[in-house]
Amino acid sequence: MFLYIIGHNTRMRCVANMFQHLTETISRHFRKVLRAVHSYAKHLIKLDPNVDGLLEHLQVNKYWPWFEKCVGAIDGTRVSARPPSNVTQAYRSHKSNFTYVHAGWEGSANDSRVLDKAISDSKHGFPWPPTGSYYLVDSGFPIGTSFLPSHKSTRYHAQEFRSSNRQPSTKKELYNYRHSSLRMVIEQSFGMLKAHFPILNLMPIFKRTRQHYVIVVCYAFHNFLRMNNRGDELFRTWASTWVKGTSSSGLPSHNTEASSSTAT
Structure with a gap:
């Protein structure tokens, strides 16, 4: 039940x-x-202690060795709560498992503010990556030895490079394109999560603490399913959010479309 x-x-x-x-x-x-x-x-929600860099299936020319020590990506997502809306900040490995969840912020909270709170107090149990490794973050997050952001004021999202006349033309744009492509694993994972657990799209009227518990439990069940049923139909469906249409060099091909490859 x-x-x-x-x-x-x-x-x-x-x-x-x-x-x-x-x-x-x-x-x-x-x-x-x-x-x-x-x-x-x-x-169930924890950083794999045996991982200190890109997984083997991602060690291709597009990402290797440029993101050799990347162990995951960080981003926030909104969960409908009553009241108010919550921001859930999640930290993802490239196995599409969640490694940390920090729930309970109002929807207007800035991502960098949520991260700062998570790392400033040991009681939150932030999973610092191994020495020399890092998480991918967007330009709104702070720069640090454990966080690798994108370049500011430069095209970033993979969709911005889709047409043949909009391919990366500078080193910064190429870096941002590959950074964005690799970080898309977290967007894909949020889609998987909310497809499996629609309660996150419209939370019942629970007490605030109970709503937070529901959020964390949904993330935990997501990881359990990833570990025990990777062939799940919804996982296969949401694998289509990965960006394909790239050449072996990592540049977008002339007919780039939404992808059907998986992040795992």
């Missing part, structure tokens, strides 16, 4: 009717399971 609620965003009254139990019974057991899975989430 718990999985049915978060996987279909079905209201408890409907679930109570479906399974012929009192709504109070459904609610009570939902809370019990939510707390239990949330307490276990730290074992």
Whole structure:
């Protein structure tokens, strides 16, 4: 019943009717399971200690050795909450697993502000990458030894390079194009997450703490599915968000379209 609620965003009254139990019974057991899975989430949402750079399948001319020590990407996504909307900042490995989730910020919060809070207090358990390794971040994040941002005031998003007359023409543009292409794993992963758990698109009217728990639990289940069912239909569907149409040099081809290759 718990999985049915978060996987279909079905209201408890409907679930109570479906399974012929009192709504109070459904609610009570939902809370019990939510707390239990949330307490276990730290074992599913974590940085792989054996990874200190690009995974083997990404060690191609387009990214290697330019992003040799990249262990993941950082970005924020909005989750509909009542009230207010939450910003969830997520840190992703290129296995499309989430390695850290920092939930609970209002939708107007700046990404760099959320990151600063996450790394400034040890109680948040920020997963620092191994020495010499780093996360990819956009130009809105601070520069640091553990964060590699894109160049400011230069074309960045892969979509901006799609036509044949808009290919990268400078070193900065080429760097930004490849940086953007590699970071798209996190956009793909947010799509997978919200497709699996539509409760994140329209959160029920829970207490604020319970909403945060639901968010973290959805990330944990996402990782569990990635580890145990990589052939999942939704994973295959959302693999199409990767950018294809690039040559072996990493430059966009003349007919670049939305991709169908996977980030894993």
